[in-house]
Amino acid sequence: MKNIALIIAGGVGSRMHQDIPKQFLNVNDKPIIIYTLEAFQKHPNIDAIEVVCLKGWRDILCAYAKQFGITKLENVVTGGETGLKSIRKGLYDIAKRYQGEDDIVLIHDAIRPMVSQDIISDNIRVCREYGNAITVIPCTAVMLKTMDGLSSMDQVPRDNLKITQTPQTFFLKEILEVHKEAIEKGIDDSVASCSLYVELGRKLYHSIGSEKNIKLTTSEDIEIFTALLSVERPDWLRK
Numbered sequence: 001m002k003n004i005a006l007i008i009a010g011g012v013g014s015r016m017h018q019d020i021p022k023q024f025l026n027v028n029d030k031p032i033i034i035y036t037l038e039a040f041q042k043h044p045n046i047d048a049i050e051v052v053c054l055k056g057w058r059d060i061l062c063a064y065a066k067q068f069g070i071t072k073l074e075n076v077v078t079g080g081e082t083g084l085k086s087i088r089k090g091l092y093d094i095a096k097r098y099q100g101e102d103d104i105v106l107i108h109d110a111i112r113p114m115v116s117q118d119i120i121s122d123n124i125r126v127c128r129e130y131g132n133a134i135t136v137i138p139c140t141a142v143m144l145k146t147m148d149g150l151s152s153m154d155q156v157p158r159d160n161l162k163i164t165q166t167p168q169t170f171f172l173k174e175i176l177e178v179h180k181e182a183i184e185k186g187i188d189d190s191v192a193s194c195s196l197y198v199e200l201g202r203k204l205y206h207s208i209g210s211e212k213n214i215k216l217t218t219s220e221d222i223e224i225f226t227a228l229l230s231v232e233r234p235d236w237l238r239k
């Protein structure tokens with residue numbers, strides 16, 4: 001009964017307008033991806049870590065992992081053309097080493113370095129109890145619908161909306177079957193694992209996220225992350 005973290009670090013980060021991919025940018029002398037890996041390294045119920053990495057960055061990542069004591073890192077594979085294909089490559093590689101009926105995989109964005117121990121624990125709990133776990137937070141803003149990108153005449157009731165984050169956690173055996181079904185049905189452009197499940201008509205279960213579990217997409221997000229680190233060290237760094 002293993003809990004395996006699959007960290008997705010295959011993106012080039014074009015919205016950050018930097019030469020270095022965002023997951024490898026340094027904040028306080030530490031690459032962003034290392035903050036993320038440390039969260040899973042420190043969690044007592046995470047048994048192994050696999051990373052899907054950008055082509056050409058594998059050796060650099062392995063060197064950083066050694067430097068920062070990420071001993072749970074078992075393998076690094078190169079990403080695919082899309083996020084979903086990168087996830088699939090990671091799952092296929094994990095399946096070479098893990099075949100247990102009870103093994104679960106926590107799929108997490110490398111660029112969400114503020115993931116807390118509580119978020120990881122709740123994902124494991126919900127997945128083991130209900131079969132999967134999608135980290136979500138409530139939608140607190142008014143959501144406008146637009147058809148032209150400039151104006152709106154409609155809104156989506158926010159009470160029915162949840163904002164998704166990662167980790168998104170599944171039984172390894174089941175998510176491999178879901179990917180097989182998606183390939184057979186020609187569904188290949190889902191944005192995330194949760195979208196794939198929805199597109200195949202499967203039910204998803206929510207686990208508790210946090211506003212602080214931000215995805216570092218733009219340079220503004222890096223400023224927010226740096227500010228968060230200066231006022232509140234993540235729970236796993238405090239121990």
Ligand SMILES: C[C@](O)(CO)[C@H](O)COP(=O)(O)O
Pocket residue numbers: 083109163164165166191192193215
């Ligand atoms: C998986 C995700 O983080 C959930 O909020 C998000 O969908 C990832 O989107 P991206 O386009 O791969 O950054």
